[in-house]
Amino acid sequence: MNPRKIKMPYLVVLGILFFSFHFYFLFLTDTDLADLIYLDVLLVLGIGSFLAYDDWCDRRHIQQKERLLEKEELISPMLAPYLDQEILEHDLWVLRKEIDACYELDHEKEDEMAKWVHEIKVPLAALGLLNEKVNDQKLRLELKEQIERINQSLASMLVSMRLTSPVLDLQIKPVSLATCVKTSIKNNQFFLIRSQFEIHLGNLEEVVYTDQQWLIYVLDQLIANAIKYAEDSPYLAFESVRQEKGIALKIIDHGEGIRVEDISRIFEKGYTGMNKHNGMYKSTGMGLYFVHKILTHLGHGIEVTSQIGGPTCFTIHFMDNRDYFNL
Template sequence: MTFFKYIKDSFRTILCFLLIILTINLILISSTDIDKSILDILYMNILLFSIFIGFLVMGFIKWKHTYRDLKNALDNGNSIEGYIPNGEKLEQLLIRKIIDFKNKEKFEEVKDLKRDLEEINDYITKWVHEIKIPLSVCELMADRIEEEGLYDTSKELRQEVERINFLINQVLYTSRASSYSRDFIVEEVNLGASVRSVIKNNINSFLSKKIEVEVGDLDFNIFTDSKWTYYILEQIINNACKYVDIHGKIEIFAKETDESIILCIRDNGIGIPAKDIDRIFDRGFTGDNGRRTKKSTGMGLYICKKVADKLNINIQVTSEVSKYTEFRIIFYKISDYLNVTEM
């Protein structure tokens, strides 16, 4: 917003003034004795130009003051609330009307989008509950197959049913993540009970690969949302199962500091390459390991991180290729839960 820009915008007004002065000068010169009037005409021109320059400068200052903050807000991508010009000039009235119109337009778009998302979420929720019925039938079939002595077939069927259950729950939690604040309850949760529940519900994943699970001291109480914390634990433990070899080992233990309870989940699997470790929580990122196993969607850890941030849970990862991967889930003590935010 320079003075030259203002001059350019006011070009017609300036040109009109100059033409008026030129006309007045021509009339005076042609109708008076030029020898006697030249000084008066020159004085008049100096006076008129001084007044014009003064009004031009004052107009520029007012113009810049009116639109400077609005322009800076737009350039920096900040909110323009409070910077909208409130004058009665036509251009200022038009600016306000345009902003009001676009706000109403966006509000209707958001309203329609929100309604569509809610319909999709409702459909997913209903679908998940409906699909649980045939899965229960599959579990009964596995029992019947086992009774007939086909233990290997029953074991494979149970493993696939467990995998389907895990994927269905992942879809359900992903759909709920957008409306997380409506499904959020902080309560006192026993960390050991949550971890054991995850292990029990995924036992076939451990048995199928003969994974050794070493559970340390987990007798700590934390303040968190039990359902969403279960989701985080299941995602990380399931990933550990996915990326360890047969007869691999997973260690789960916790330790306490003055500010937090730290849950460590460590496996001796394939590890995460250094170039990927800073991106594993990015949406849709699968990395070298995901492309190698072709079992990764890149969504599980993304949702984990998204939920953890809102629960004021910190997740840290260290890894070395072909040696280990360790997730540290940091649950801050009750005073820090005042910082929990909503989605």
């Protein structure tokens, strides 16, 4: 805001008072003209002093603003009473620069972490080959299980970095549900076989519009949950159902089940529920949180029904969004 505009109302008020003063003494009193002139001189000196001081303040403000505009920091708090477009544009430029710097730093950290993950996969692959030479079958399976767990943890780390990135890379296109489900089953085949899961594939001929890699990761997490909390005679069933406004993919497993009071909170970050689980796994409460976050980014919905000791059904809702993506 221009400082002169701030002072203008005061000058108008002074002008009105000045003319009212003259009108009063000239027409309503018997004041001598010499006294009136003397008072006028005092008024002119007072107003002149005010204007001189006002001009000095304006010059000082302009000098301060020019000095601050050369700095690469926010200056609006220091010039709050005198904000103008130039100050706001300067602060906007500073904020954009800070955001760009944070984004660049975040990108560098992500690149470093991705590089580390890919580098660690080389000795892991070598370890897997060496493990094949172990004669003790029980020991070989135990080592392979731990190697697979490390690989899954590394994959989750990469996904979590991508999720926390300022820009989420999405490639929306027609995707076969059958392809995604089979790929995810293959990703988890070691643990599914180890746990002796029975797999049922229903109708999966539907095609949905989504990001294939993200959807496969979501299915990986849901399958991993089913494996973690499996009980006797575990099974997994997959089936797609066409609905009025889109397609639903149902993932059904039979494990511990989820308490009624936990269902509304299972997608919260870090929430592990009240179940004691089977004692084999330590839950972090992040898997389903990532699932919900990814599906929200993709524009899909998810709901769950379950009961303790009974089947648990996760349903992913795919809206018919072809028009939205111009597909």
